[in-house]
Amino acid sequence: MRPYEAYVYAYPHKTAYRELDPRPPLAKVWAAEPTDALFLYLHVPFCEMRCGFCNLFTRTGAPAELVSAYLDALGRQAQAVRRALPGDARFATTAIGGGTPTYLEASELARLLDLAEQVMGADLAATPLGVETSPATATPDRLTVLAERGTTRVSIGVQSFIDTEAKAALRPQRRSEVETALAAIRAAGFPTLNIDLIYGIAGQTPATWRYSLDAALAWRPEEIYLYPLYVRPLTGLGQLDREWDDQRLALYRQGRDHLLAAGYEQVSMRMFRLPGTGSGTEYCCQTDGMVGLGCGARSYTADLHYSFEYAVGVRHVRAIIDEFVGLPATAFEVANYGFELDDLERRRRHLIQSLLQAEGLDRPAYQARFGSDALDDFPLATFADRGWLTDDPSHIRLTPEGLAHSDAIGPALFSGHVRDLMDSYALR
Numbered sequence: 216m217r218p219y220e221a222y223v224y225a226y227p228h229k230t231a232y233r234e235l236d237p238r239p240p241l242a243k244v245w246a247a248e249p250t251d252a253l254f255l256y257l258h259v260p261f262c263e264m265r266c267g268f269c270n271l272f273t274r275t276g277a278p279a280e281l282v283s284a285y286l287d288a289l290g291r292q293a294q295a296v297r298r299a300l301p302g303d304a305r306f307a308t309t310a311i312g313g314g315t316p317t318y319l320e321a322s323e324l325a326r327l328l329d330l331a332e333q334v335m336g337a338d339l340a341a342t343p344l345g346v347e348t349s350p351a352t353a354t355p356d357r358l359t360v361l362a363e364r365g366t367t368r369v370s371i372g373v374q375s376f377i378d379t380e381a382k383a384a385l386r387p388q389r390r391s392e393v394e395t396a397l398a399a400i401r402a403a404g405f406p407t408l409n410i411d412l413i414y415g416i417a418g419q420t421p422a423t424w425r426y427s428l429d430a431a432l433a434w435r436p437e438e439i440y441l442y443p444l445y446v447r448p449l450t451g452l453g454q455l456d457r458e459w460d461d462q463r464l465a466l467y468r469q470g471r472d473h474l475l476a477a478g479y480e481q482v483s484m485r486m487f488r489l490p491g492t493g494s495g496t497e498y499c500c501q502t503d504g505m506v507g508l509g510c511g512a513r514s515y516t517a518d519l520h521y522s523f524e525y526a527v528g529v530r531h532v533r534a535i536i537d538e539f540v541g542l543p544a545t546a547f548e549v550a551n552y553g554f555e556l557d558d559l560e561r562r563r564r565h566l567i568q569s570l571l572q573a574e575g576l577d578r579p580a581y582q583a584r585f586g587s588d589a590l591d592d593f594p595l596a597t598f599a600d601r602g603w604l605t606d607d608p609s610h611i612r613l614t615p616e617g618l619a620h621s622d623a624i625g626p627a628l629f630s631g632h633v634r635d636l637m638d639s640y641a642l643r
Contacts, residue, residue: 223625258509521553575612
């Protein structure tokens with residue numbers, strides 16, 4: 216079993232979604248859902264550049280008129296979604312991702328935050344708010360808007376503090392630009408700073424990886440994410456077709472051990488956090504509903520996951536965005552593309568999303584929710600035999616080596632139906 220099959224940040228993946236026929240009204244989709252602690256996610260599909268490893272739904276170089284039209288469409292969508300939700304629906308957490316949300320100018324960010332508060336009813340001053348940024352767009356004016364509106368967590372994709380490595384990952388940036396951005400973020404006073412780093416870049420060595428780790432630790436960020444480099448289809452690096460499994464595993468273990476020695480705790484394969492500094496923006500997708508706004512966002516209920524079309528290739532992404540900005544308000548009153556979860560898929564999702572966290576799956580909570588034991592529902596002995604999994608009456612957990620193989624364990628737990636849908640998806 217190869218250690219790097221796929222990053223399972225959600226189950227099922229969007230490539231398992233299909234056009235819904237008929238398209239269910241959102242008012243019906245949300246009618247029976249618990250809506251007292253929803254997660255609100257707003258998607259900004261714009262970036263100043265497309266990194267070589269990126270397979271996010273985003274486009275570069277969007278002109279000002281397109282950004283404005285997108286915010287107009289987002290407003291129409293927000294009004295339609297808010298009408299569809301029960302009147303007493305409340306948001307416990309908000310996040311803005313992309314793309315790069317800070318591609319928006321300061322005034323546009325204020326407009327987006329107004330939409331979250333005034334249309335959706337999110338109380339940004341009283342609940343956690345996370346926003347993603349980049350070195351080139353983390354400017355003082357943008358950060359000031361975010362800080363004044365209650366942002367509690369800012370995540371910045373640095374990837375490497377070595378200019379040649381950033382260039383090798385097709386992310387041209389200079390160390391000086393990164394340090395300026397980090398200084399501006401710290402000066403703005405956000406409670407939580409997250410720094411993303413990537414290991415497995417061509418030419419990266421244990422020494423250069425240690426250099427980037429130490430450069431990040433110099434800022435004592437509350438969170439650090441360590442991402443393995445993936446070479447994916449339709450991305451800038453997707454033509455290389457090279458394998459770095461052994462190198463990536465060695466660098467992962469080095470990074471993990473270095474952060475643990477520096478006082479961080481491991482939350483998942485990727486996430487490391489200073490104890491006692493949780494930002495509150497974590498999404499417990501096993502139990503909480505998500506309302507996503509934007510053409511790249513997805514929404515989750517217990518029975519239905521839905522979104523708009525998915526693409527990676529530049530031409531198709533641009534076409535979807537262009538279509539989105541022209542949609543009338545009525546088009547946002549229904550779910551378009553999605554995946555309906557039956558009882559076994561709900562159990563499987565709960566297992567996957569819990570098991571891939573360091574704290575593991577809470578067996579009594581699973582029993583209370585589904586009326587059975589996860590060990591009876593799913594064949595997990597293979598992972599235990601490899602030394603990747605342990606269990607006791609309260610939890611099923613991955614061992615340290617199991618966490619290292621999260622990107623193999625997650626995909627191995629996918630249902631045959633989901634795998635068939637993903638395999639038959641026409642990537643574009």
